[in-house]
Amino acid sequence: MEEAYRFDERSYDALDAAGVTWQTVxxxxxxxxxxxxxxxxxxxxxxxxxxxxxxxxxxxEEAADEYLVAGARPLDETEIQAVSKMLERGAS
Incomplete structure (x- = not known):
C-alpha cells in the first residue's frame, strides 16, 4: 500500500512559519x-x-500508512553531512 500524506491548517501554518512550501514537502x-x-x-x-x-x-502517523504533515524545515550544513553519510551507508 502506498503511503498517504495529509495537510491541515496547522500544517500550512507551520510550513509558512518555516518558509517551506507544501509543494516542496x-x-x-x-x-x-x-x-x-x-x-x-x-x-x-x-x-x-x-x-x-x-x-x-x-x-x-494517524493510521496505518496515513500521515499528517506536522512541519518541515531546511537542514543546516552539519545535518546535510549526516544525512549524506546515512545515504552512503544505504539508509532509507
Missing part, C-alpha cells in the same frame, strides 16, 4: 534519495526539494 516525500526515521507515531523524512536544498519533514 510533496517533492521531498515522493522523491529519492531520502532518509526515513520512524519512531513511534513520528516519521521524519530528509531529502532534497526541487530546488536542490535539503529539508526535514516531520509527520505524525
Amino acid at each position: 510533496q517533492y521531498v516525500l515522493r522523491n529519492r534519495p531520502r532518509v526515513r526515521r520512524h519512531i513511534g507515531a513520528v516519521l521524519n523524512i530528509a531529502g532534497q526539494g526541487a530546488d536542490q536544498q535539503w529539508y526535514m519533514v516531520a509527520l505524525v
Whole structure:
C-alpha cells in the first residue's frame, strides 16, 4: 500500500512559519534519495526539494500508512553531512 500524506491548517501554518512550501514537502516525500526515521507515531523524512536544498519533514502517523504533515524545515550544513553519510551507508 502506498503511503498517504495529509495537510491541515496547522500544517500550512507551520510550513509558512518555516518558509517551506507544501509543494516542496510533496517533492521531498515522493522523491529519492531520502532518509526515513520512524519512531513511534513520528516519521521524519530528509531529502532534497526541487530546488536542490535539503529539508526535514516531520509527520505524525494517524493510521496505518496515513500521515499528517506536522512541519518541515531546511537542514543546516552539519545535518546535510549526516544525512549524506546515512545515504552512503544505504539508509532509507
